[in-house]
Amino acid sequence: MNAREQTAAEQIAAPFSITPVTPVIGAEIGDIDLRETLDDPTYQALRQALVRHKVLFFRDQDITPAQHVALARRFGELEVHPVFPHHPDHPELVLLGGNKDTKGRENIYHSDVSWRAVPSMGSMLRCVECPPMGGDTIWVNMAQAYAGLPDDVKARIEGLEAVHDLMPGFGARMSAEERLVNREKFPPATHPVVRTHPESGEKILYVNEGFVTHLANYGAHIQYRVGADFRLGELDLLQYLYRQATVPEYQVRMKWRPNTIAFWDNRSTQHYAVQDYFPAVRRMMRATIIGERPV
Template sequence: MKVQKVSPNIGAVIHGVDLSKPLGNQQFQEVHDALMENLVIFFRDQTISPGQQKEFGARFGKLHVHPAAPGLIEGHPEILVIKADENSKRVAGEEWHSDVSCDPEPPMGSILYLTEVPPDGAGDTMFANTYRAYETLSDPIKRMLEGMTAIHDGEHVYRGRYANDRGKEYPRQEHPLICTHPVTGRKTLFVNRTFTTRIVQLRKQESDAVLEMLYRHLETPELHCRFQWQPNSIAFWDNRCAQHHALWDYYPNRRYGHRVTICGEKPVYRA
């Protein structure tokens, strides 16, 4: 297996791994270690079935079922269909976010496999390193944020996006602004434009101002990498220390794939 970095701070392409075959213990550990080091890893020229995608994801933990999106593939409720075409009014992931951060136990990671991509290099996904986002804050801001929590709400994100959601309740949860990664022990900035609505300990105007500052900081280009999709490519990102933003610059062209998400744990802050 060969690991080729795509930027100094985040992202690497993995060569020499065929994900249509079960990973041996050593190969699994190498892939796991590459993910922990690079936050998001990419695979090219993969041909896998929904079952094989689920098998790969399940090596890393229990598979997550999305709280809002209906299962569109019979027998595979864990598969989230990612689809956009000439009829789309919106697409998933147009704002910087960490997947389903409104859950009480947000996902550990997500594995997206695209089989159809737009022409001319459109439809890229950008990824941000939230370790570096925390580390590059000034010391006074770090001290201010320690111990603070924020509300992550799925209601405004999911309501009306999917059919037949009348009476459905979407998750809403309070998480620390600064979290400690359970594997690496590094601190990460855990707020995002999509789901985070309010810092609990601040007045609304104060919360809005601080969150906007943090969002702009997370959007600093030096924290990012950009992945150009090709047919049958895979991106696997660690939601605990990376955010992503899907560019919708390809309307009315088609983009199609499947995402598997891995369950995580309750975010915590350890001083």
């Protein structure tokens, strides 16, 4: 079944409309009211659409914070982020956005909380206040990124493990005492460079420049001449893998409007929040769904 036939089959089976945004990632979901509790057929169809399209966009969804939490929880247990500020009544909702004096700092390709021993399955983000222009978000299909690698690179990274760390992205937001506490609670996590999606079976390039610091077992897999070759070779390989997220052919870019919701699969995507709107303000709320240990 080709992509067009698969999309047509989805449309017949789903109780909502599905409009792909690009050939490789992203779909607009219509004819659905996310204020209502998802029945089983709708839930299953949305989950299947998420796995296939990697990120789903819902427009004009004026939901309350409580409805946001309930909607996300339909897909699994929710995390409480240790650093970002939370909604006062719903700690599962993080509050994202700078102000007229402080820029946001999410403009780096990353997968949410990959630094956890058990990273997230998905994230559900709602725009509360949008800037007059700018502030788009880019998502990347990292299964496509893996598929596009040359065969010799695929062979080279097979069996490699990457170390993901909270501190590069969030250490500067903490006091010295908070860094000590969070270092103990969230030690660096080691995940495979190539993970397998638990639902689709796709192989995914699971390395991001936001949180990966080094390769845990590079020296055990790669032959090298002298120590300098080992270290520089590891850095060169990581930089090459990081750059795969920047390939436009693997991406979709979405323009926010108030009450737009994006729901993405953190297992198979990375994303980048474009910070081109400062000193205008963009305010968002995000719920993050706990996933499974990558294999």
